Amino acid sequence: MKYFKVFVPILLAVFLGACARPPQHITLEQNKPEIDAALKAYAGVWSTANKVTVTVKSVGGSSGIDLGTQLKADFAAGDMPDIFAISGLEDYKQWANITLDLTGEKWINDTAVPFKVDGKVYGFPVAVEGWGLAYNADILKKAGVDPLTLDNYAAYKAAFEKINGMKAALGIKSVVSMAASIDMSWVTRDHDLNALLSNGLSYGDMSATNDLLAGTVDAKRLSEYADWVELMFKYADKAVLTTGNYDAQVGAFASGKAAFLHQGNWVDPNMAQAKATFAMAFAPYGSSSQPTDGIFVSAPSFYVINKNSKNIPAAKKFLTDLVYTDAGNKYMVVDALMIPAYKNVTLSPTGQLSKSVQAWAAAGKIYSWNQYNFTQEFREKTLAPIYNQFATGAVNKARFIDLMTKAFEGLKK
Amino acid sequence: MRKAKHPAIFWLFLAPVLFAFVVVIVIPFVLGAYYSFTNWSATARVGDALKLVGLANYAGILRDPSFTYSFIITVVYTLLNMIAINIVSFGLAMLVTQKLFGRNVYRAGFFVPNLIGGLILGYVWQFIFDNAVPSLGTFLGFASWADPANLLLAHNTTALLAMVVVGTWQYAGYIMVIYVAAIETIPQELIEAAQIDGASTFRRLRSITLPMIRQALTVTLFITLVNSFKQFDVNVSLTGGGPSAMFLGQPIYGTQLLAMNIYNQGLKSDDMAGGQARAVVFFLVLVIISVIEVSVNKKKEVEL
Numbered sequence: 109m110k111y112f113k114v115f116v117p118i119l120l121a122v123f124l125g126a127c128a129r130p131p132q133h134i135t136l137e138q139n140k141p142e143i144d145a146a147l148k149a150y151a152g153v154w155s156t157a158n159k160v161t162v163t164v165k166s167v168g169g170s171s172g173i174d175l176g177t178q179l180k181a182d183f184a185a186g187d188m189p190d191i192f193a194i195s196g197l198e199d200y201k202q203w204a205n206i207t208l209d210l211t212g213e214k215w216i217n218d219t220a221v222p223f224k225v226d227g228k229v230y231g232f233p234v235a236v237e238g239w240g241l242a243y244n245a246d247i248l249k250k251a252g253v254d255p256l257t258l259d260n261y262a263a264y265k266a267a268f269e270k271i272n273g274m275k276a277a278l279g280i281k282s283v284v285s286m287a288a289s290i291d292m293s294w295v296t297r298d299h300d301l302n303a304l305l306s307n308g309l310s311y312g313d314m315s316a317t318n319d320l321l322a323g324t325v326d327a328k329r330l331s332e333y334a335d336w337v338e339l340m341f342k343y344a345d346k347a348v349l350t351t352g353n354y355d356a357q358v359g360a361f362a363s364g365k366a367a368f369l370h371q372g373n374w375v376d377p378n379m380a381q382a383k384a385t386f387a388m389a390f391a392p393y394g395s396s397s398q399p400t401d402g403i404f405v406s407a408p409s410f411y412v413i414n415k416n417s418k419n420i421p422a423a424k425k426f427l428t429d430l431v432y433t434d435a436g437n438k439y440m441v442v443d444a445l446m447i448p449a450y451k452n453v454t455l456s457p458t459g460q461l462s463k464s465v466q467a468w469a470a471a472g473k474i475y476s477w478n479q480y481n482f483t484q485e486f487r488e489k490t491l492a493p494i495y496n497q498f499a500t501g502a503v504n505k506a507r508f509i510d511l512m513t514k515a516f517e518g519l520k521k
Numbered sequence: 522m523r524k525a526k527h528p529a530i531f532w533l534f535l536a537p538v539l540f541a542f543v544v545v546i547v548i549p550f551v552l553g554a555y556y557s558f559t560n561w562s563a564t565a566r567v568g569d570a571l572k573l574v575g576l577a578n579y580a581g582i583l584r585d586p587s588f589t590y591s592f593i594i595t596v597v598y599t600l601l602n603m604i605a606i607n608i609v610s611f612g613l614a615m616l617v618t619q620k621l622f623g624r625n626v627y628r629a630g631f632f633v634p635n636l637i638g639g640l641i642l643g644y645v646w647q648f649i650f651d652n653a654v655p656s657l658g659t660f661l662g663f664a665s666w667a668d669p670a671n672l673l674l675a676h677n678t679t680a681l682l683a684m685v686v687v688g689t690w691q692y693a694g695y696i697m698v699i700y701v702a703a704i705e706t707i708p709q710e711l712i713e714a715a716q717i718d719g720a721s722t723f724r725r726l727r728s729i730t731l732p733m734i735r736q737a738l739t740v741t742l743f744i745t746l747v748n749s750f751k752q753f754d755v756n757v758s759l760t761g762g763g764p765s766a767m768f769l770g771q772p773i774y775g776t777q778l779l780a781m782n783i784y785n786q787g788l789k790s791d792d793m794a795g796g797q798a799r800a801v802v803f804f805l806v807l808v809i810i811s812v813i814e815v816s817v818n819k820k821k822e823v824e825l
Contacts, residue, residue, distance in 0.1 A: 173757075177788040180563035184793070202791065205565035290774060291761040346669030350764065351651045485790040489587075493765035493772035500675065500764055503772075511772060 132160040134419050134426065135189040137182070138234075139168040139175035139409070142377045146443035153435060160422045165189070176484055179203070190417040191426065193409050194223075194231060196480025200412075207231075208413040208420065215431045218450045221407040231410025232427045235446035238465035238474070239299060239372030240390035240403030247271075247278050247367045247386075255391045259401050261335055264394035268343045271367055278367070282345035285366035287357040288499035289350055293492035295357075295370060296499070298479045300340070301491065302404055303395035304333045305478040317478040323520025325513045329396075334509045336395035340370065341499050349499050358382075372404075376445040376459025389464040392473075402473035405465055407449045408480070490515045550804075557798040562791045578798035587773045588799060590766070591782040592806075595750060598681055598778060602688045602749040607741060610693040614700035615726075628701065632694035639691065639754025646687045647759050650674050677775025680763045684776065687755050692748060696741050703737030704730065739818035746814055750807055753780035779803055 136151070144166035151162040167178045175193060182188050194200050200207065200223070211229045216222050223231025243255055251274055253267045271283045288296050305317045319326060341349060345366065348356050361369035362382035369375070379388070390403050413423045430436035431450050440446050441455040447462050448455070457463065468474060479487070494515060498508040560574050582588050613631055617624045634642065650673045658666020665671055673683040707730060715725050756762075756778045762785070763776025777785070783803060787796025 180788050180791075180793075183565060184563055201566060202564035204567045289761075290763060290765065346675075347651075347655070347667075347672065350669060350675040351672050356651075483791075485792075488789050489785070493774060496765035497767065497772045502765070502767065 132419055132422055133163070134160060134191065134417070134422050135163045135165065136191040136411075136426070137165045137167065137175065137179065137189040138193040138411070139166070139195075140193075140234075140374065141166045141168050142374055143444040143446065146377075146439060150435065150439035150443065154426065154429060157435075158422070158425065158429075160419065160426075162426065176202070188414050188416065190414050190419055190423045191411050192414070193234065194412055195409055196477070197225075198480055198483050200225060200230065203412065206415045208415045208417075210413065210424075213424065214428055215450065218431060218452045219407075220451075221449055223410040223412075231412050233407035233449035234409040234411060235440065235444075236405060236407050236449050236465065236469065237372055237374060237409070237447070238390070238403050238405035238468065240392050240468070241284070241394075242361065242369040242371060242375075242388055242461060243391050244361070244364065244367050245387035245389060247280060247364070250278055251367070255389070258391040258394060259399045261332065261339070261394045261397055264336075265339060268339060272343055279364065280367055281360065281365040282348075283343035283366065284340060284368040284370060285357050285360040286340050286344035286349055286370045287352050287354070288341065288344075288495055289352065290492060290496055291353060292357065293488065293495065296337075296495035297487045297491040299372070299404075300337065300370065300495075301487070302477055302479045303336065303393045304330065305481075306404065306475045307393050307395050308398060308400040309475065311474055311476050313476070314478065314481075317481055320516045321481065321519060323517045325516050327513075330509055330512060332397055333395050334505050334512070336393065337495070337498065337508070338505050339394075373447070373459065373461040373465045376457070376461050379459065379461070380445070388460050390461065390468065400475075402475050403465070403468045404477055405469050405474040406477040408477050486515075486519070490518070553797045554801055556794055557801050559794050561794040561797070563788060563793045564791055574794070578795045579802070581795055582799055582802060586769045586771050587777065588782055590768045590773055591777050591779045594681060594776065595752075595779040598684060598688075598752070599746060599749040601682075601685045602752075603742065603745045605685055605689045606692050606696055606745045606749075609689055610696035610741070611700050613693060613697045614704055615730075617697070618701055618704050628698070630694075631697055634690050635692060635695040637691075639752075640758045642687055642691055643755045643758025646683070646690075646755075647674065650683055674760060675764060677764045677766045680760045680776045684752070684755060684759055687759055688749060688752060691755065692745065696745060699737050699741050699744075700734065703734035707733045735818075735822040739815060739822060742818060743811060743815055747807065747811060750810075751780055752778055753784070756781045 136147075138147070144164070147166070148164045151164050154160075155162045165178075167173060167175045176199065179188070179192060188206065192203075194203065204225075207230045209228050209230065210216070210222075210232065213229070213232075215232065216229055219233055221233045221236075222229045223233065241258070243258075245255065248255055248271075251271045253270060257263050258267060268283050271278065271280075275281070275283075286295070305320070306313070309316060316326065316329065345352075345360060348360055352360075358369065358371060358375050358378045359382065360366045361371075362379055362384040364384075364386065373390075392400050392403055394400070411427060413420060413427075417423055430440060431452065437448070437453045437455050440448050441453065441457050445457050445459045445462060447457055447466055456466070491512075494508065494511045497503045497511070498505070503511065557578055558573055558575060559571055560577075561571060617628050617631070621627065637645075655667035655672070658664065669675060673679045711729050711733075712725060715729055720728070756776070760776045762774035762781060765772050766775030767773075774781075774785075779799075780803075783796045783799045785796075786799055787793045790796075
């Protein structure tokens with residue numbers, strides 16, 4: 109009886125105490141593993157300041173396990189995160205039923221690129237990202253190649269042949285570090301594909317993309333693009349091309365074993381980690397016979413909020429704080445080395461490739477990202493093996509063009 | 522003969538296992554079979570109401586060359602893997618049943634790879650095939666080992682062999698334990714009698730050891746058959762679907778086994794119902810093959 113008198117009040121106190129302050133919790137799932145550490149550190153600081161626990165999950169890097177797949181598993185399990193990243197229109201369509209309308213949020217006025225569908229804002233731009241062909245300025249200088257001339261196919265072909273002939277003298281293993289294995293197929297079927305979709309066209313011009321989506325193939329444009337792909341594959345290190353993973357591809361460039369790298373400014377943290385201090389910047393793609401003086405810049409990734417989240421105000425505040433607090437700005441620019449998509453952020457990233465992207469963007473010399481207007485299934489199941497067949501030498505350029513044409517014509521409804 | 526009545530305590534002991542079996546295997550199986558006749562996708566698209574579509578998903582399987590290809594290479598992989606694992610593990614079993622110094626250490630050592638998860642095994646061996654072997658070759662002076670064209674994982678035929686190597690490394694120890702248990706039940710008098718009669722080692726193996734472990738052979742063949750057919754972890758981590766291949770005029774993933782094909786259809790192609798249909802077909806095929814294999818082996822067993 110004595111124990112009962114002592115025990116029950118304790119239980120009640122604990123129970124009431126727990127009820128009085130239910131622990132608030134939000135989950136954020138994103139697909140940039142290179143910023144995982146910085147994001148988790150910032151989330152920890154934000155959690156303590158706002159008394160809401162933030163769990164960060166980062167998925168990505170190889171094609172086997174990617175964010176899209178993880179989200180589908182979460183959705184089926186009833187475990188959808190509160191905030192998650194999407195990459196464009198097709199991604200948005202997959203989750204359209206559960207994305208929260210964010211029209212009216214404060215940060216919309218401070219960015220030029222919120223994700224909008226039918227006039228309503230659904231996505232918070234994560235960062236401005238871009239890619240062209242990254243080059244090692246020191247190696248190019250030694251080889252006597254002027255990067256400012258590299259903006260069309262003929263110039264690249266001559267430069268590649270020249271550098272290839274001087275490989276031993278320059279101390280490099282291959283001219284370009286390119287990956288085309290099935291695991292790294294996002295490099296070919298997403299990024300390189302975009303050259304076919306938007307290189308040389310004014311920003312926001314969707315004509316090439318829409319034609320291909322409707323099954324109409326511009327043979328001349330495809331043929332010039334195939335020349336470019338052939339150039340990439342011919343002068344790449346075959347081991348990295350056919351079996352290399354992300355670390356192998358980026359590492360070859362960082363350690364000075366390749367003069368060019370087929371990746372974007374998101375490799376800045378990897379460069380910092382590898383202590384690669386040589387001068388580097390982006391040059392335009394040479395996927396056309398005409399000069400295409402610009403690189404691909406966009407805010408490709410957006411955070412959306414789950415309509416069914418139990419903690420929408422906390423999720424909204426997390427996003428708003430990224431833009432309007434010093435800690436948030438510092439995380440975005442200094443720790444994660446991302447280019448902010450917001451006008452009010454005064455900090456500038458220190459990574460050389462990010463600085464290069466900002467320079468191209470400031471000059472207005474940019475082309476859009478259109479690859480995510482094609483479904484994940486089309487890019488992964490249909491296009492990836494075609495690129496891989498060409499990279500391993502199983503098919504020649506003519507057959508590659510033929511297969512790509514058939515693939516796009518198959519989209520005709 | 523009177524059949525013993527099962528007391529309540531019998532069912533009480535069985536209850537937790539039965540519960541787990543029903544909840545984790547039976548219910549999802551039935552639900553899955555139901556979903557294979559619908560248009561279930563894995564996402565929250567607008568206008569995505571669940572409705573029955575009859576046999577449309579099954580018809581889709583016939584139209585997809587990648588499923589046929591996955592089926593063929595899964596059968597090839599299973600055959601190769603079964604042969605490799607059983608030969609290697611039987612050899613190891615014979616080895617560790619001799620009077621060797623430290624043979625218990627060997628038994629434990631050979632079993633350890635089975636304890637490491639398939640994903641980690643795949644990544645470790647990917648590193649070995651892609652990085653360690655070329656580096657070793659350069660170090661030892663065999664430049665051909667570092668030639669990208671000679672990398673095992675660069676071609677889909679050799680990548681399949683690489684998967685057999687990893688699969689064997691994963692299961693040889695586990696199957697070895699079963700063979701060791703069987704070998705140790707062979708009465709020593711039989712072996713000694715044969716030795717006195719002047720039978721060679723090979724003759725003893727063929728006429729005494731192999732027939733006496735027939736029961737174990739049923740078990741090991743069944744385990745290796747089913748596990749090879751269901752291989753997924755090593756597939757994802759070692760080759761990721763591997764270098765591409767050309768099949769019926771279409772470029773497809775070259776080392777995508779059946780389980781991975783189902784996974785990709787469900788999660789990458791936004792088509793859970795289609796993946797489910799493939800899973801049902803997978804189940805039926807595996808059941809038929811296993812039943813045939815076990816009944817054939819059962820007939821050949823020797824009763825002591």
